Structure formats: C-alpha cells, structure tokens
Amino acid sequence: MQRSDISRRTVLAGAAGLATGAAVGLGRASAAPREPSAADRVTAITHVTVIDATGAPAKRDTTVVLRDGRILAVEPSRRIGVPAGAEVIDGRGRFLIPGLANMHNHTFDGEAIEPPLHIANGITTVRDMTANDDTSRWRREIEAGTRLGPRWTVGSPIVDGSPSLWEGLGAPYIAAATPEEGRATVRAQKDAGADFVKVYTRLSRPTFFAIADEARRQRIPFLGHVSDFVQLTEASDAGLASVEHLFQIWYDTSSREEELRRDITAVPIAGGEYNGWLNKMHPYEYAAARSYDRHKAAGVFARLARNGTRVTPTLVLHTFTDMPGDTPMNDPRYAYFPAATREFWAYALELIYLNGRTPEQDARGRELFERRLSLVNDLDRAGVPLLAGTDNGTSYLMPGFSLHDELARLSQAGLSTMRVLQTATVEPARYLGARDRGTIERGNVADLVLLDADPLRDIRNTTRINSVVVRGRVIGPTERQRMLADVKRAATAMPVPAQPKAATCPC
Numbered sequence: 001m002q003r004s005d006i007s008r009r010t011v012l013a014g015a016a017g018l019a020t021g022a023a024v025g026l027g028r029a030s031a032a033p034r035e036p037s038a039a040d041r042v043t044a045i046t047h048v049t050v051i052d053a054t055g056a057p058a059k060r061d062t063t064v065v066l067r068d069g070r071i072l073a074v075e076p077s078r079r080i081g082v083p084a085g086a087e088v089i090d091g092r093g094r095f096l097i098p099g100l101a102n103m104h105n106h107t108f109d110g111e112a113i114e115p116p117l118h119i120a121n122g123i124t125t126v127r128d129m130t131a132n133d134d135t136s137r138w139r140r141e142i143e144a145g146t147r148l149g150p151r152w153t154v155g156s157p158i159v160d161g162s163p164s165l166w167e168g169l170g171a172p173y174i175a176a177a178t179p180e181e182g183r184a185t186v187r188a189q190k191d192a193g194a195d196f197v198k199v200y201t202r203l204s205r206p207t208f209f210a211i212a213d214e215a216r217r218q219r220i221p222f223l224g225h226v227s228d229f230v231q232l233t234e235a236s237d238a239g240l241a242s243v244e245h246l247f248q249i250w251y252d253t254s255s256r257e258e259e260l261r262r263d264i265t266a267v268p269i270a271g272g273e274y275n276g277w278l279n280k281m282h283p284y285e286y287a288a289a290r291s292y293d294r295h296k297a298a299g300v301f302a303r304l305a306r307n308g309t310r311v312t313p314t315l316v317l318h319t320f321t322d323m324p325g326d327t328p329m330n331d332p333r334y335a336y337f338p339a340a341t342r343e344f345w346a347y348a349l350e351l352i353y354l355n356g357r358t359p360e361q362d363a364r365g366r367e368l369f370e371r372r373l374s375l376v377n378d379l380d381r382a383g384v385p386l387l388a389g390t391d392n393g394t395s396y397l398m399p400g401f402s403l404h405d406e407l408a409r410l411s412q413a414g415l416s417t418m419r420v421l422q423t424a425t426v427e428p429a430r431y432l433g434a435r436d437r438g439t440i441e442r443g444n445v446a447d448l449v450l451l452d453a454d455p456l457r458d459i460r461n462t463t464r465i466n467s468v469v470v471r472g473r474v475i476g477p478t479e480r481q482r483m484l485a486d487v488k489r490a491a492t493a494m495p496v497p498a499q500p501k502a503a504t505c506p507c
C-alpha cells in the first residue's frame with residue numbers, strides 16, 4: 001500500500017474538524033506525551049465493502065480510517081493510504097455496517113451477561129424501556145470509559161393509570177391516577193434524569209393528555225403504549241415519540257373502530273392484570289385486525305409520518321405471544337443465560353402463555369402474526385419510520401441475539417434488506433437526534449460491525465460477525481469469542497433459584 005500525498009491530505013482534512021492539533025499517525029500535538037489509549041490509536045479497515053446505511057449502494061474496496069473514537073475517512077482504497085503506525089484490519093471479502101441499535105430493551109440479567117452480549121452481537125446503542133439502577137450505573141461507567149458496553153438511553157419507570165396492570169407484580173411502575181399526578185410524574189422523572197417518559201396501557205384520557213402536555217412543556221419525549229382509552233392518532237398528534245409493539249395500531253385502522261373502542265373501554269381490568277389484559281383484549285385485537293381497512297390505514301400512517309411518530313414493531317415479541325407453542329426449546333444461544341432466567345422463561349411459557357391454550361387460539365395467533373407482517377410492510381411503505389427493538393425480558397428473548405431475529409422478521413415482512421438495516425442504524429440515530437451516529441460517514445462516531453457475509457444479500461448475515469468497533473475500540477474475533485465464552489461461564493456459575501424470579505414479562 002502506497003502512502004500518497006493525496007491520502008495524507010484527505011486524512012488530515014478529516015482530522016482537522018475532529019481532533020484539534022492532532023495529526024494522523026502517531027504524532028501528537030501535546031508536548032507531554034501520554035500513553036495512547038485504545039480509542040486514540042489509528043485503525044484502518046482496508047479493502048472492505050462499506051454499507052453505510054444512508055441508502056447509498058455498497059461501496060466496494062473502501063478503506064475506513066478511525067481515530068479518537070471517530071471515523072476519520074471513508075475513501076476508495078486506491079485513493080487513500082494507510083497512515084503510519086495504524087493498526088490494519090484486512091476487510092477483503094468483508095462488509096462494514098454501522099453499529100446496531102436495540103430500541104426496546106429491558107435489562108433483566110446482570111452485568112456479566114447483558115453489556116457483553118449486546119457488544120458481542122454488534123449492538124452499540126440500547127434504549128432501555130424501564131428505569132433500572134443497574135442500567136443507569138452501567139451507562140455512567142460506559143460514558144466514563146471504565147466499562148465496555150453500548151450507549152444506553154434509559155426511560156422512566158412505566159407510568160400507568162390506576163389501577164395499574166403492574167400492581168403487585170414486582171416490576172417498578174408509577175400509577176398516575178389524575179392529570180395532576182401525571183404532570184408531577186413527568187417533572188419528577190425529568191429531574192431524576194430519565195431520557196423519556198414511558199406511558200402505559202391503563203392511563204385515563206385526561207391523565208394521558210396531561211402527561212403529553214407536560215412532556216412538551218418540559219421538553220422530554222414521551223412514548224410507549226397508547227392507552228386503551230386514547231386513539232393512536234390522537235396520541236401521535238399529542239407528540240407521542242414512538243409507539244411500542246403492534247397491539248394498538250389495529251383499532252385506528254379498523255373499519256369497526258367505533259364499536260371495538262366501546263367494547264375495549266368497557267372491559268373490566270383489575271390491578272396487576274398484566275396477562276389478564278393480554279387475554280381479555282385479544283378477541284378485540286383480533287377482530288380489529290380482521291377488519292383492517294387499507295384506505296383508513298393510509299390516513300393514519302400519513303399522520304404518524306407527518307408527526308414523526310416512530311413505530312417499534314417488536315415482531316419477535318409478537319412471534320412469542322402469537323405462537324408460543326412454536327418456541328424452540330433447544331436453541332444453543334440459551335446457554336448464555338443463567339438457569340434462573342431459563343427457568344423463568346419456561347415457567348412463564350407453561351403457566352401464562354400455553355396454559356389452557358386451544359388449537360383455535362393457535363390458528364388465530366398464526367393468522368394475526370401474518371397480518372402483523374403485512375401491517376409492518378404497509379407502515380414502511382407509508383413512510384412511517386420503524387425502529388428495531390425486541391422487548392428482551394419477555395421469555396426466550398435474548399439480549400444481543402434476538403435483535404438479529406427481529407431483523408430477520410422485518411425482512412420477512414417484506415422490507416428491503418437496506419430498509420431493515422436502517423431500522424437498527426440510521427432510524428434510531430435520527431430518533432435520538434444523534435447526527436453523528438447510525439451511518440458510516442466521515443466525522444461520525446466509530447461504532448461499527450465488520451461482517452463476514454453480505455447483509456444486503458441476506459439480512460441474516462448480520463449474525464456473521466467478525467469484529468465490533470465501539471467508540472473506536474476494536475473487538476477482534478479472538479476477543480469477541482473470549483467475551484462470549486466469559487458470558488457463558490458466568491451464566492453457568494450463577495446459582496439455580498428455588499423460585500422463578502418473576503411472574504410475567506415486562507413489555
């Protein structure tokens with residue numbers, strides 16, 4: 001590889017806007033040299049095919065230079081040299097994509113399991129849907145550079161109405177019974193450092209809209225489940241940043257909306273009835289899905305798109321709840337989870353999801369899932385931004401691994417492989433307002449995944465991970481395998497509990 005003047009200028013031009021006074025290579029402006037950290041070493045990934053996630057075609061034979069945790073250059077390999085002293089990663093035959101994001105996570109397992117599994121699976125951004133002391137601490141340590149892990153965005157506890165579906169179930173939640181309590185909750189959560197307020201299913205109309213208004217005043221996003229008493233379009237007009245799962249999309253898009261809304265409003269739901277809610281609402285959700293009105297849906301989706309309301313389909317969650325009987329029992333990836341977690345999964349599957357289930361329910365579940373796939377395709381075609389998320393914490397959904405299953409499901413829904421990739425890269429970055437993330441462009445944060453196979457050919461190739469780059473730190477194949485082995489060892493060493501640790505899923 002020739003080191004030409006052109007390449008040096010290109011690289012320096014990139015460096016100028018990024019690191020003041022720093023030249024590429026090992027030279028540094030400071031008179032007092034310090035030990036170079038992994039992050040400010042220069043790395044060049046050479047002759048790689050770059051899939052930058054902007055929607056542009058793949059760029060073959062490209063060299064990507066990284067320094068100080070940033071992308072310094074993305075140039076055809078023939079036009080750029082490798083800076084002196086750079087660590088070189090041969091990208092020949094490989095594919096470089098931006099780091100992935102899981103936009104619907106719940107932290108369930110400990111520090112030995114979750115952060116390394118996200119990273120080993122190429123996930124460099126996580127949106128956690130419920131406040132959690134562990135996650136908040138990890139986030140601080142990751143920001144400070146003392147822990148390796150994804151960038152974490154963490155919401156408030158679930159803010160539900162009263163009685164809440166979560167009463168007595170052991171998961172953190174806030175019950176806001178009145179508009180005043182709703183407003184006070186928004187202010188308190190903002191003060192507590194929540195990145196957003198997560199609204200939930202049983203909020204009354206006045207409280208839901210009070211939260212929406214207070215969130216706007218306090219400039220904090222609100223998102224989550226649309227209340228049973230509010231239309232999705234109303235919530236979107238009120239500023240809902242993202243709607244989670246596909247449960248609440250059917251009613252607005254049904255030709256029978258008025259009648260079905262009257263019905264669901266009248267369904268008696270007691271405190272703590274998380275699963276009761278799922279079961280009691282199911283017939284109405286099914287009826288709404290079967291009366292899906294394409295013309296009406298087009299109007300709803302245009303409104304979501306105009307308002308910038310995102311949809312996080314969590315198809316892997318729906319796979320599990322619609323077709324629990326199909327859950328594989330022998331997935332080798334389960335070995336990365338402690339016995340306590342696996343027992344909880346099996347317990348919830350048997351006692352909650354399969355208990356008393358009829359063949360008719362199975363058939364309906366299958367039909368509903370097919371309809372969900374086509375709904376996701378309609379949303380995408382209508383220009384509603386979609387976010388990839390999984391709802392880890394639900395049985396058999398796995399931090400790290402399940403995001404790749406979600407991408408495969410989105411592909412099954414008919415999205416192009418590029419669109420699927422964007423749901424986990426550029427769309428989350430846009431949603432988070434992070435202009436320097438989500439794509440492979442000069443100046444962006446160096447969060448990257450190097451793949452051994454082409455994800456545009458088959459999205460399942462996002463699992464063919466060679467290396468992961470987090471803020472410029474390269475985790476090569478050996479280190480990545482060691483991380484995975486450490487997780488497995490830690491999971492195996494965790495004690496088997498006498499009792500399953502929780503009774504339900506936290507979606």
Ligand SMILES: [Zn+2]
Pocket residue numbers: 104105106129391506507
């Ligand atoms: Zn959830």
